[in-house]
Amino acid sequence: MNYTVAVRSLCEFTARRGDLDLRFTPGPSALEGMEGHAAVRSKRPPTYRAEISLAADYRNLHVRGRADGYDPDLNRLEEIKTYRGKLEAMPANHRALHWAQAKIYAYLLCRQLQLNRIAVALVYFDIGERTETLIVEDHEAASLEQHFQQHCDCFIDWADQEMRHRLARDAGLDAMSFPFPAFRPGQRDLSVSVYKSARQGRHLLAQAPTGIGKTAGTLFPVLKACPREGIDKLFYLTAKTSGRQLALDALARLSAKPQNSANTGIRVLELTARDKACEHPDKQCNGASCPLAQGFYDKLPAARQEAVDLAFLDKTALRAVGQRHQLCPYWLTQELAKWSDVVVGDYNYYFDTTAMLYSQTVNNAWRVTVLADEAHNLIERARKMYSAELDEACLIAAQHSAPPSLKAALTSLLKAWRKSYRDQESLYQVYDGIPKALHNALLRASGIVGDYLADHQSATDTALQTLYFDMLHFLRLAEVFASHSIFDITLLPRTGRRPSGARLCLRNMVPAPFLEPRFAAAHHAVLFSATLSPCTFYRDTLGMPEDAAWVDVDTPFRAEQLRVIVQRQISTRYQHRSQSIAPITALMARQYRHHPGNYLSYFSSFDYLSQVMDEFARSYPEIPIWDQSRAMQETDKDAFLQRFQEDSCGIGFAVLGGAFAEGIDLPGRKLIGAFVSTLGLPQMNPVNEALKDSMGSIFGSRHAYDYAYLYPGLQKVVQAAGRVIRTDTDVGVVHLIDDRYAQARVRRLFPRWWRVEYADQTMDEGVLIS
Template sequence: MRVAVRTLCEFAARRGDLDHRYTPAPTAEDGIAGHAKVQSRRGPQYQPELSLNGECAGLALSGRADGYDPLANRIEEIKTHRGDLSRLSSDQRALHRAQLRAYGALHCRETGKDSVELALVYYDIGRDRETVERESASADTLWDELTVLCDAYRQWAQQEAAHRRQRDDALQTLQFPFSDFRKGQRALAETVFRNSCRQQSLMLQAPTGLGKTLGTLYPALMALPRTGQDRLFYLTTRNPGKQLALDGLRALREHQDESLPLRVLELSAKDHACEHPDKACHGEACPLAAGFFDRLPAARQAAVDHDGPLTREALRQIAVEHTLCPYFLAQEMARWSDVVVADVNRLFDQHALLHGLTRQNDWRVSLLVDEAHNLVDRARGMYSATLNQARLLKAKRQAPAPLRPPLNRVAKQWQALAREAAPDNDHPVFLAAIPKALLPSLNGLVSAITEYLTDNPPDLALQELMFDCLAFTRLAEAFGDHSLCEYRNAGRGKAQLAIQNLIPADFLAPRFEAVDSTLLFSATLSPGVYHRDLLGLPEDTFWQKVESPFRAEQVQVRFADRISTRRPDREASRAPIATLIAGQFREHRGNYLAYFSSFAYLQAVLETLREQAPDIPVWHQHGGMSMDERQAFIDRFAEGGEGVGFAVLGGAFGEGIDLPGRRLIGAFVATLGLPPFDPWHEILRQRLQARFGQGYEYTYLYPGLQKVTQAAGRVIRTPEDRGTIWLIDDRFARPDTRKLLPDWWFPEHDRGLAAM
């Protein structure tokens, strides 16, 4: 029964309150950088990252002490933090000390030394300041303490080992929950199984209607015992995907002859799981944080004994019974669950819980990412940050006295930046580097707000400003050719300074390296090299396409190659497009979707169609639609209904909506979906050209046609569907464009043009 020292201590030595005060915790990257800075200051004899192993009370322990000085016989444990160290609770300090003393015990047992000096180093990454707490301890005392911790953990470890055996035995004979696979689903499952067993990285293009959720979960679960993998992470880029995964896992569980001992956890966003969003996350403010770790063992046992998946609602019920915070109970259960269903940010963003746990415990993880074509844009957002002058000025006007000096220093640097950048309108200015003079003032403001909020009632505006500044400074430290610094002035007091990520590969590559096998799947993942390069997947990542369950005779793809939808030609295209829509509708009456590149273009063609054919029912998307308005738009596509819905390509109705049967019989796509040819995208094109040699394709062509394929894919959702797709633009007929469209759209004799 193996366990990481840190995991052992977090299980057996944590006591007291949950304490996530306003002090912003360093990210994993912050921690690595902070450790490296402290380690670099030690002498040449210093040994960083000292690997330690040993057996105690039936447990195989492993870990890495942050450093060892052989001349002083001193073990160091480095903890990075921000803000006043005196605010660190005694319970947190006790946990840190327990971890350090566990390393000391293993070191003495491994080297035969009678004693060791122990140093707990607290490093303030905001102030570049070390605070060191030293003590000496005998080998016997340290080993006795370690034995107590191991005794406390051993019963749980035995329970976990028994669960693992039962889980693996059950997965060896896991049954598919239906009598047969859908067409193409068996090939999908076999491919996923081989990829997991070979511990490889694979991008899989599998069309809609194939049953991708079960077709990936089932073989990935079967592979767990065969590969010795510890966990399965099923990640989604859209919320509906989580529910599909949970439904699939429930179907697998219910179909087995005996109960399936598989712990399934749903991780939800804090906004959805927090019971007291108006309270700070510490025992003095929130009743669910007070005594959290004292009541956690009983709640944790209740959670592992729960019959069924640990969904958000199930966790909430357990948390209520034990007076605990459900959000942080879910975080705890991520340590003890076999399958975690979550958003992609839980593995890929700067604070990713699952990445941290994987590294800490040396887990072997099977990773499945659904709707992976969205990951490029999602990841760019994770590693971008914006400072808003309006938020700064508002805080400055309302600031309490202690915060006025640091706010004034930031405002002064902002004014200097505005004079230097000198934008005269809303057009952005792209800076060659981060304004270095601004960063110290931002760090000072973060520290000042942190200390103020610790002693004062919650202030959401100040908290948001603090995290904006913190996100910006963190990304500024890692700034490179993968990102762009942009200054934009939208009017007096409305300027913005942003770090915008262009190439997420640099940040994501370590996340992919940490997992055992990777599967990214979607209906639109071609060309594979584009996603491999932009996401930082390993060079040996495979790309494979699964045969579609749909047939060319189900869809009629028609090209309006005499119409141009380029910006200069849009006015002239209004009447021809309206005529085409009206003609198709009268030829075959039913429900249609028409996609355009912008709301302005949509509105122009809509008005023309109303003039030409006032008898055709129409409805349209508009900016800022509420959830109810979106649902009303979708509800208009009733079975047996007639009319044309107008939408923007790449918007809320471009993917993720299901309108099978007669609810939708056709689509018009009046755009290639190309991003605007503006200065920002031109810089992106140049960076991608320099890095990968395919600037135009990676910036414009591939992302645009991916949106087209997603939108047109709304038409055929089941093997029984029939429909028509109109591709409106002369460029669709070009061989280099047409070859990027799904090949099953075309009869076999035409697939030479439509192949990958």
């Protein structure tokens, strides 16, 4: 059995030495890199060969890769690298890595073409100047073979270990049994659907009710399928930290099985954001500044070995390894992702523009499964990933603090910026595209600022750096601007007769075109949540393939456990809110007096919440109340939730779609009811109207309103109502307060197990079933 490794991964393992050095280098975007490669090839003769697939075996190692180009007339193998700034500023260990790759490709080509010697060239192409620098060395095939074997010998011991681990892992997973005495109701159905889709290599959308154990119900079947489907990696992706912990807890339980011990079982890795993992936030990521970057690659082998021996690496364990070896824990994590079986992290690690897990999957040709928890959140998260904003205030701040050499470029950008909205009369306007003059000014300014920052590594002008990275993100999305996004300008508050500035936005409306390649790169993906209905909405907007399977798992709960009462005599529309306050407070007080306990009351905004809460406090001072406030800290959130105890009573006021509307678990008498005083619809404003127009143009006018307003709104309502019934012994009540809940198109979006009543048809409008 041979161990397969890509040339790039082989060299990254064997050829890197010295410090971690991430000093500012204004690297080109992926599209610019492809264009740079094309520009180099366009200057080559017709006989030039590009993207040559190469492979060879050495002992038990199979090495494969794709060489950038070969000129048969000159007998020259070329490794093309694109860059910005000054070539001499490139760290020496980066150049050494490039040579290692080029020489291995040269040997593989000599072997394929039976050449005795070859010229090996590093071609550095300056994206900004459109010039190339050629560095050429002549090599005998025999010396290149020796170079190749040296690198393989350095890697083979590790490859042997990895093959032994893989065999032991697969044997352990094959023998693994479900780590609980029995499946919960509904959990087995979910697991069976996930397992079948994994075996078929077919993506799956799974709607499964809260409380059935979705985390274990998806992890277990995928892990069981890994040996049979040759799955290399499992990525468990979440929207929130709490979701990560649930996955880690489930994996710890699975890993604790005797046949799946720490030494022979799955390797689990938790990914943590850079700003949370950094030990020295006041220092730069290079050996001259940070002690944890000093000699990083020299110390890495010992730390890597200890980490994989530990097998279970949550952020605490990983930090401890980093401390023992004096290595940056964040960058150590990036290295260990290559050698882990299960990686738990945020959505952005696979779905974002610069997603590390996605790029490693493509570069290493991994066979992966992606599990996306609480996947209803992925639409909005992905929109943010593929949107970019530029604020005029940031430009002006950077212009004021910039050195004289940058003033002209930033002034020119400001002129083009202001010209773009000179004739705009409304505060918000969508444009057909980015004005060419503005785009050119951004390109010029970003290039000049990037060169300056590359030459002045110690510069601490945060306003300039912020502007620069904002411009880069904006320009990268501008390269792929299409019907999935809009370009809009928002005028900022006016001073006198003139606006005080403008905010430019490339706003993604439909993330599907960006996410489609992510799903295509995965052997198998499962998006699961308690609210993924209707499935066509999520499949269309997220870019899941048309043949993606769908399962709606039956709930383990009984209709008798939850009274769902529609208060259709009340309207919570904006124009009716003042009239709605009194009946809402009266309803809440009546329900509480009928059955004292803990309740959550949800509103569409903090303003609406405050109005109802003030009235309730005046009218019913004897009933305990507490509220969610804007920008709550973690300690404040914990204090809010601590009010919900088995023996306590009161009403918590919260905002629908906020921190207390999903992802919290208050079983039993900790929460016995909820009031939802809104339909949850997004606010009708110019941005959301533009979203509706985009949905109509892409998916058809009949879907426009539902995709932009109705489905996102009802998803929040169902999530909030789902806080009440958490186990098969809970009982509770949910009041849906708005006349629109009686509409057939709205009722169709309710969970199937709900039995809906109407307040004007029942005498006891809220008495719980005991």
